[in-house]
Amino acid sequence: MGVSVIIIGHAGSGKSLLTNNFSRYLLNQGYSVASVNLDPASPPGYATKADIRDFVKTEEVMQKYSLGVNGALLKSMEIGMEHIDDLCINGEHDFVLYDTPGQLELFVFTEFGERLVKRIEDHCACVFIADSSRIKNSSHYSATISQSATVSVMLGIPALTAFNKSDLREVKDPEYYLRELKNEGVLGEYFEPLLRFVEITSTVYRQIRISAKTGQGFYDLFTAINEVFCACGDLS
Ligand SMILES: Nc1nc2c(ncn2[C@@H]2O[C@H](COP(=O)(O)OP(=O)(O)O)[C@@H](O)[C@H]2O)c(=O)[nH]1
Numbered sequence: 742m743g744v745s746v747i748i749i750g751h752a753g754s755g756k757s758l759l760t761n762n763f764s765r766y767l768l769n770q771g772y773s774v775a776s777v778n779l780d781p782a783s784p785p786g787y788a789t790k791a792d793i794r795d796f797v798k799t800e801e802v803m804q805k806y807s808l809g810v811n812g813a814l815l816k817s818m819e820i821g822m823e824h825i826d827d828l829c830i831n832g833e834h835d836f837v838l839y840d841t842p843g844q845l846e847l848f849v850f851t852e853f854g855e856r857l858v859k860r861i862e863d864h865c866a867c868v869f870i871a872d873s874s875r876i877k878n879s880s881h882y883s884a885t886i887s888q889s890a891t892v893s894v895m896l897g898i899p900a901l902t903a904f905n906k907s908d909l910r911e912v913k914d915p916e917y918y919l920r921e922l923k924n925e926g927v928l929g930e931y932f933e934p935l936l937r938f939v940e941i942t943s944t945v946y947r948q949i950r951i952s953a954k955t956g957q958g959f960y961d962l963f964t965a966i967n968e969v970f971c972a973c974g975d976l977s
C-alpha cells in the first residue's frame with residue numbers, strides 16, 4: 742500500500758517548492774511518485790498526475806461570479822469538491838504528494854480537506870510546513886506547533902511538522918524554547934504543557950529541519966514519514 746502525504750502550511754511557507762523537489766528526491770530514490778495540485782489559484786510549476794486547475798481556476802471564478810479574492814477562493818474549493826474523485830490518486834504509486842492551497846484554512850477549515858482525506862485509501866499523513874525564517878521566539882514556535890496539532894485534529898490524520906527554509910534560518914531545539922517560555926509569565930504557563938502534550942501525543946516529535954530549496958533534510962523527512970506508519974504498527 743502506498744503513502745499519501747498532504748502538504749499543508751501558510752501561504753509562502755514552501756509547499757509547492759517542496760512538492761516539486763521532494764517528489765524528485767523520491768523519484769531519484771527509485772520510488773514511483775505522483776503529485777497533485779489542490780491550489781486553484783496557482784499553476785503548480787511541476788508535472789502533476791491531477792490538478793484542481795483542470796476543473797476550476799480562481800481568476801476565472803472571480804470574473805464569472807463577480808467575487809473578490811476571498812469569496813472566489815472559497816467558491817473555487819466548493820467547485821473543486823465536485824471533482825474530488827478525479828483529484829484522489831489511490832493504489833497506483835509508492836508516494837502521492839498533495840500540494841494544498843496557499844491559505845491553509847481553505848483546506849483545513851472547509852469540507853474539502855475532510856472529504857479528500859476520507860477518499861484516500863492509501864496510508865495518509867500530513868506534513869505541516871513551517872517557515873523557519875518567521876520563527877523568532879518561543880511564542881512563534883509554540884504557535885507553530887499548536888497549529889500543526891490543530892491541523893492533525895481537524896483532518897484526523899497524523900501530522901509531522903517540518904521546519905522549512907532552513908537554508909535561511911534554523912529553528913532552535915525545543916528545549917531552548919521551553920526554557921525561554923518559563924520566563925514568559927502567563928503565556929509560558931499556558932504553552933509549556935501544550936508543548937509537552939504535543940510531544941507526548943505525536944508519533945514523531947524530533948525536529949525536522951528542511952530546505953525545499955536545497956534539499957537539506959529530505960532524508961530525515963522521508964524517514965519521519967515512514968516512522969509515522971511504523972509507529973502506528975501499520976507498514977503492510
Ligand atoms: N530560501 C528558501 N526559499 C524557499 C524555500 N521554500 C520555498 N521558498 C521560496 O518561498 C516562496 C514561496 O514558496 P512556495 O512553494 O510557492 O510556497 P507555498 O505558497 O507554500 O506553495 C518562493 O519564492 C520559494 O522559492 C526554502 O526552503 N528556502
Ligand SMILES: [Mg+2]
Nearest residue numbers: 756757780843
Ligand atoms: Mg503553493
